[in-house]
Amino acid sequence: MERTLLLVDDEEEIGAALARLLRSDGYTILRASSGIEGLEILAQHEVGVVISDQRMPEMSGVEFLTRVYELYPQTIRIVLSGYADLASVTDAINRGAIYKFFTKPWDNEALRADVQEAFRRYELKRQKEKLLHDIQGANVLLSQINLELAAEMEHKDSQIERIAHYDPLTDLPNRLLFLDRLDQEIARAHRDNQMVAVMSLDLDRFKQVNDSFGHPVGDELLQIVAGRLAGHVRECDTVARIAGDEFGLLLADIKATHYAGEVAQKILDSFAHDPVTIGDSEIYVTLSIGISIYPFDGINTTALLKNAAAALHHAKHEGRNNFQYYAGQMNASAWRRLKLETELRRALEREEFVLHYQPKADLQSGKVVGMEALLRWQSADRGLVAPGEFISVLEETGMILPVGEWVLRTACKQACLWQAAGFPDIHIAVNLSAMQFRQPDFASLVLGIMRESGLEPALGVIELELTETVLMHNSAGTLDTLRKLHEAGMRLSIDDFGTGYSSLSYLKRFPINSLKIDQSFVQDLPVNPDDEAIVAAIIALGRSLGLGLIAEGVETEEQLARLRRMGCNQMQGYLFSRPVPAAEMTYLLQNGGGLDLPLEG
Missing domain, CATH: 3.40.50.2300 (Response regulator)
Structure with a gap:
């Protein structure tokens, strides 16, 4: 049919x-x-x-x-x-x-x-x-x-x-039946002066299982998890699949609040000590658990579920693979998070996002040879918000997709304005998130935006920066996307090199043009021999592969002198310039775009 x-x-x-x-x-x-x-x-x-x-x-x-x-x-x-x-x-x-x-x-x-x-x-x-x-x-x-x-x-x-009333995949009660049973248990507990515990359970990083092994394995994993959870409760209790990889657990007629924590710990221990085997794959599963107790954390179904969810969010924030009881301040935190999400959803339509640009300088000449486009949020209520306060929320909610597309379009438009103003050798680096890179036919999206802006990809006006995590995820699809971009002439750079899943194999397989040395290695470069050895190794590796080398976070003349002697090509950091709005970047370009770097002594 x-x-x-x-x-x-x-x-x-x-x-x-x-x-x-x-x-x-x-x-x-x-x-x-x-x-x-x-x-x-x-x-x-x-x-x-x-x-x-x-x-x-x-x-x-x-x-x-x-x-x-x-x-x-x-x-x-x-x-x-x-x-x-x-x-x-x-x-x-x-x-x-x-x-x-x-x-x-x-x-x-x-x-x-x-x-x-x-x-x-x-x-x-x-x-x-x-x-x-x-x-x-x-x-x-x-x-x-x-x-x-x-x-x-x-x-x-x-x-x-x-x-x-039942979930077809796991054969557990569904959310509707779970709510009905919770209503009944609350009424019984009120009548008999007893307590009821509500647990909200969530599989940690379940999406990675689906992405790595496929949805059939993910479904089988959910069935196994459901069976194990059911084995940890009494006949009078209820285990339900609420949605996706989220489960609910109702403990009826408990005598003390610590009983719920004991059950939660047994569940966590059972998965920690016994990985799940599906076919030839052994999958280590951890869970995060939030607990609310009737009547202390709520006297109705809505309040108990909301507070168990707040406790679950706290467990995730505490590093996953743990359980947390509800505490009153969690709702305030959840409210602030919801308010931030709401404001971010309106920020794009209200045109509150802006790009700042941090120049890259050639270490020998001190001239601007490029710049990195960095997202900022000029909120009407919060003022200028640093990316550390909102980028993770964009990632978690999926808003990074439309915002990331806006960043690319805006950088292309600004590049065209600078070219029209008489600066033909503009090179702007744009950061990509893992979620953006996983979009179907992402290469066509990028190339289409560039050509709509009147920019030829092969001229290198726009450079894409990727983290090592992006390269290691779904390497077959990643390689195909990178090849399409490379064949079109796009320049590709690895950001924060050395902090992720560094591997010589992907430098060989993927068409990368340059490496950015993470600022964590640059910060103590003059005083830490280990950092100096790591930076020297990255520079030697990059030079041997014919890759450009950019040091991030250069703030002192000592760092600059050491990088120059080690043969690094370019730098960016506060010693040269902080990220600045487009107007200030234009002023810098109009005035020669150079920095009076100290000469090598």
Whole structure:
């Protein structure tokens, strides 16, 4: 049976991202940019599942899906919602207008699994509808036939009930059943003056398992983890798969708060001492666990789950592979993080991001030979925010993709302005994150942006800087992307060389043009023999391979003199210039772009 899916979102990028994600599962994808357009498509096509954004002009997602519920009750309805929309979404769920909801940003694997579950639910509904029709048509036949059809209908109802309350992959209770049981246990604990523990468990770095071994191995790992978790609880307790690699654990009728910690530690120890074997692969699994206790950390389901999630976030922050009890200040921290995410999401549309440029100088002439584009956030409320305060949030939320594309486009535009101003030999380095590099057909995206800007890639105006972590991840795909960029004439540099997974093999395999010596080695270069030996080795390696060499973080004349004697080509750092706005960089170029470096004595 053909599975047809309708995506309704007024943001083209989000709709396109959902389509790319779900098309691989074999669905026929229809798209609409508004609720009105979505209703027109539904009138012309048989659609099994609808996924709609909540915030849209003219008609909100809840209004649209409520209308779909009235006109096409068999169609399964899913909404993508922000936290601010939770009340209206919850009301729609209670009225039956919405089957499920996801918050943005969504978890890809959880969304894929729930869409598959929604289609199974839709198909079972259709089968049930057909069975009802068959029963009505068979009233004139033998009563035995009627009994058999009724029994089959009852079986389908049982299947629908099972799908509604159990996770199809692990066969554990799902979030809906977990919440129902938690409500019951809270009521019982209130009546009997007992305690209840809620645990939120998450597999550490599960995405790396999927990326390294593939989703089938990831699914099998989740099944094994589910079985182990179930083995650590009593019959009166509940283990549930909440979403993706997140599990929930409900400990009923506990006598002391420390019991929950003892259970959590046993779970952690069991995985630490016994790796998971799947086929020929041995996978070491660790978990992070957050714990909240009724009635101390909340007296209702919402509060207990929220506080267990805050404790889980704290466990992740503490280095993973540990458990943490909820503490009151965690909610304040979570609120600050949510506020920061919200402000960052608005920063791009409000044009609050800016680029500063740190020049690179030739160590012999002292002249500017290039520069590095560095992202800054000029927040209306926070002022100028350093990248260390927000880059990690962009990475974790996926916002680094549109922001990274903005950085590349802006650097290209600025390069064109400088060329038009009479500076033809401009070279700008742009940093890339691992998430950007994993985008499908990333090379075409980069080359397309350059050519749209009127820049020929082979002229070396834009140079791409990658970390060693990017090079080591998915090396086959990485090599293909690098080759496409290299063949187009792009210059490629390894940033922070020596601090990651340094390997001579990737210097041989990948088309790299230059190495940037990390500032951690430069800082104590004049006084630390070990740092001097490391820098000398990197310079010798780079020179033997014909690679350019740039020292980062040069702040003193002693560092400069040592690097010059060691044969390093270029430097950047506060001794020459801090990162400056484009206008200041223009002034520096107009005034010769040189630094009065001390001569070698």
